[in-house]
Structures are given as C-alpha cells and as structure tokens.
Amino acid sequence: MPVAFTMLVNNCLAALHWRASRSGADIVEDTVVHIDRDKKEVQTKGGGRFSFSNLIITAGPWTNQVLSNAGLPGVPMIVSNEQTVELGPRPGAPSYDWDVFPVFTWSEAGYKGRGKDGGCEYFYTTPHVTHPGVPSGGVKIGFHRQGPLLNTDEFQVSSGGKAAVDKLPHIRKELNSEQQFELDTFAWERVQDFVRKKMPSLNAEQYVGYMRCLYQCTPDLHMILGRHPADPSIVFACGFSGSGFQFAPAIANVLAALIDNSVTEQQSAILKKFDPGRFQL
Ligand SMILES: Cc1cc2nc3c(=O)[nH]c(=O)nc-3n(C[C@H](O)[C@H](O)[C@H](O)COP(=O)(O)OP(=O)(O)OC[C@H]3O[C@@H](n4cnc5c(N)ncnc54)[C@H](O)[C@@H]3O)c2cc1C
Incomplete structure (x- = not known):
C-alpha cells in the first residue's frame, strides 16, 4: 500500500540548516541583486x-x-499563483486529525492526466495538524496546478515559456501581470464541489482559512536540473511544478556532485532526464 506523511516544513528546514552548518556551510540571508559572470562575483542587496x-x-x-x-x-518555466483552503468538520463529524486521517488525493485523470476541460481536476488534502505551534485550522485542500499564471517582473516568463502555456494542465491560460493575495474564488468553488461530493463530513460552506502560494511549472511538469547551457559554471535547479520539497536532499546531493565532478551513474541518469538543454532557451 502506498505510504505518505505530513511533514512540518519549518522543522525540516531547521534540520537542513543545522546539518549544513555542522558540515561547515556559512548561511547568509540576503537578496542577490547581481551576478557578475566575468568577475565571477555574486553581489547582494x-x-x-x-x-x-x-x-x-x-x-x-x-x-x-x-x-x-x-x-x-x-x-520556459511559468509561475502559477496557487491556493490551499482549510475546512473544518460539520457538527458531530470527526476532526480529521493527522494521527487518524491520511494524506488523501483525488483526480479525475491521474497525476498528470487531462480531464474534460483539457486541464486536470486534481485535489490533494492534508489532515488537520494538531502539533503545538502549528497554525492548522482544519483539513487543507489544494486544487493542484490550477492557480492563475503569472508574468511579472519577479516571475518572468521567457518566450519559450509563453509558447508552452498550452501544454500546462491549468484551465486558465491567460498570463496575469499581478500576483494575487486575496481568495481565488474560481479555485474555491471547485474545492467546494469536490468536498460536497467526496468529503461530505467537511463543512464546504465556509473555509476556516486560505493561503496563496506559488508553483514553478515547466511544459513537461518535470524539474530542470543541471548546468546552464550558456554558461557551464552556473548550475541551477528549478521548475518543480508543485512537488519539489520531497526531493530537496536528493537534489542537493546531485547539485553538489555536479560541482564536485563526482556524479554517480544513477545521478547521471537523473541529470540526463532533467537537463535544461531539453528546452530551447
Ligand atoms: C501549497 C503548496 C503545497 C506544496 N506541497 C508539496 C508537497 O506536498 N510535496 C512537495 O514535494 N512539494 C510541495 N510543494 C512544492 C514545494 O514547496 C516546492 O516545489 C519547493 O519549495 C521548491 O523549492 P525551491 O527551492 O525550488 O523554491 P523555494 O522553496 O521557493 O525557494 C526559493 C528560495 O530562493 C529565494 N530567492 C529568490 N530570489 C532570490 C534572490 N534574488 N536572492 C536570494 N534568494 C532568493 C527565495 O526567497 C526562496 O527562499 C508545495 C507547494 C505549495 C505552494
């Protein structure tokens, strides 16, 4: 049987920071404003x-x-302005706490399939987390890869990205020039329909909370990992299309091996699959 876990992201990040520091890394929190490739220098704000x-x-x-x-x-990576909503139980229903309720997903056409709109109705849920200090108001539900697409100064879409919009599973294809922070009613209404049909013990009439966040979507929904085709001294990883967190330590290993010239056969296969060169830049 497949197994999935709810992980507390802040704890994971703290553990990764601790491990990096212990291995000799200096952690500097600042914004990179310029990378001078001639001088080989990174400049920060x-x-x-x-x-x-x-x-x-x-x-x-x-x-x-x-x-x-x-x-x-x-x-050709397009950022989408995703959303999760939190719902509580109806009176008398169980609270779907994380010690009893599993991570649960539902899709009309599989993880990367296409449904009736040419998009994909895929919903993921995480249980109500009751850990002290974690602000969880109920079951969290996301309408996966269905946020409005962005093309802003911060989230720039390349010409290759613009040409690839039709390949994305997103039902709404227009590129928006502003990031949204308020409730996305389109996604909320789809979540309400889903909950009424599939999770009727949750109260779909009112959300307890919602959060807007960002996905980095590529035309094939696979990550981009490797040396930049225009400058092999620059290695980068991005385009995780909504599922990058779980791979973070493995990706870090591959990136370090690439810099170190110690890539194993298995890592080489990974790099081949996710090579930036598969796209026209
Ligand atoms: C609601 C939601 C649920 C998700 N659920 C899952 C899940 O269940 N499983 C899973 O595997 N993934 C999940 N993901 C996806 C996962 O969060 C991402 O794939 C992952 O965080 C991508 O990691 P990243 O390092 O590429 O980007 P980020 O985590 O966004 O990190 C990029 C970092 O770069 C920094 N940065 C940007 N510009 C600069 C600059 N100029 N100078 C310095 N720093 C800069 C940013 O501040 C940021 O800290 C979810 C995402 C969302 C939004």
Whole structure:
C-alpha cells in the first residue's frame, strides 16, 4: 500500500540548516541583486560580495529573475499563483486529525492526466495538524496546478515559456501581470464541489482559512536540473511544478556532485532526464 506523511516544513528546514552548518556551510540571508559572470562575483542587496568558481542557483519561482541578473536566458518555466483552503468538520463529524486521517488525493485523470476541460481536476488534502505551534485550522485542500499564471517582473516568463502555456494542465491560460493575495474564488468553488461530493463530513460552506502560494511549472511538469547551457559554471535547479520539497536532499546531493565532478551513474541518469538543454532557451 502506498505510504505518505505530513511533514512540518519549518522543522525540516531547521534540520537542513543545522546539518549544513555542522558540515561547515556559512548561511547568509540576503537578496542577490547581481551576478557578475566575468568577475565571477555574486553581489547582494546588503552590499555582500562573494566570489565563485561554480555557482548553484536554486531561486524557485524567482529563477528567471536571478538568471536575468546574471545576464543569462531564462527557462520556459511559468509561475502559477496557487491556493490551499482549510475546512473544518460539520457538527458531530470527526476532526480529521493527522494521527487518524491520511494524506488523501483525488483526480479525475491521474497525476498528470487531462480531464474534460483539457486541464486536470486534481485535489490533494492534508489532515488537520494538531502539533503545538502549528497554525492548522482544519483539513487543507489544494486544487493542484490550477492557480492563475503569472508574468511579472519577479516571475518572468521567457518566450519559450509563453509558447508552452498550452501544454500546462491549468484551465486558465491567460498570463496575469499581478500576483494575487486575496481568495481565488474560481479555485474555491471547485474545492467546494469536490468536498460536497467526496468529503461530505467537511463543512464546504465556509473555509476556516486560505493561503496563496506559488508553483514553478515547466511544459513537461518535470524539474530542470543541471548546468546552464550558456554558461557551464552556473548550475541551477528549478521548475518543480508543485512537488519539489520531497526531493530537496536528493537534489542537493546531485547539485553538489555536479560541482564536485563526482556524479554517480544513477545521478547521471537523473541529470540526463532533467537537463535544461531539453528546452530551447
Ligand atoms: C501549497 C503548496 C503545497 C506544496 N506541497 C508539496 C508537497 O506536498 N510535496 C512537495 O514535494 N512539494 C510541495 N510543494 C512544492 C514545494 O514547496 C516546492 O516545489 C519547493 O519549495 C521548491 O523549492 P525551491 O527551492 O525550488 O523554491 P523555494 O522553496 O521557493 O525557494 C526559493 C528560495 O530562493 C529565494 N530567492 C529568490 N530570489 C532570490 C534572490 N534574488 N536572492 C536570494 N534568494 C532568493 C527565495 O526567497 C526562496 O527562499 C508545495 C507547494 C505549495 C505552494
């Protein structure tokens, strides 16, 4: 039987920071504003200057902005403005707490399939987390890869990205020039329909809370991982299309091996599959 877990992201990040520090990493929190590839220097908003021989960029949805700051062409990655909502139980129904309720997903056409709209109605849920200090108001539900697509200064869409919009599973294809923070009623109404049909013990009439967040979608919904075709000293990873967190330690291993020239046969197969060069940049 498949097994899935709810992980507390802040705890995971704290553990990864601790492990990196213990291994000798210096952690500097600042914004990179320019990458001078001639001088091989990273410049930050706070005035920091860091020289490099090889540079790894993992800037998530901001990848094209950072590549542009390095004078490099962007990748065909489109950022979508996703949403999760939290719902509580109806009176008398169980509370779907994480010690009894599993991670649960439902889709009309599989993880990467296409449904009747040419998109895919795929919903994921995580149980009500009762851990102290975690602000969880109920069962969290996301309408996967269905947020409005963005094309802003921060989340730049390359010409290859614009040409690839039709390949995305998103039902709404227009590119929006502003990120939204308010409730996305389109996605909320789809979640309400889903909950009424599939999780009727949850109260679909009123959400307890909602959150807007970002996915980095690629035309084939696979990540991009490897050396930049225009400058092999720049290694980058992005385009996780809504499922990158679970792979983070493995991706870090591959990136480190690439810089170190110690790529194993298995890592080489991974790099081949996710090579940035599969797209026209
Ligand atoms: C609601 C939601 C649920 C999700 N659920 C799952 C899940 O169940 N499983 C899963 O595997 N994945 C999940 N994901 C996806 C996962 O969060 C992402 O795939 C993952 O976080 C991508 O990691 P990243 O490092 O590429 O980008 P990010 O996590 O976005 O990190 C990029 C970092 O780069 C920094 N940055 C950007 N520009 C600059 C700059 N100029 N200078 C310095 N720093 C900069 C940003 O501040 C940020 O910290 C979910 C995402 C969302 C939104």
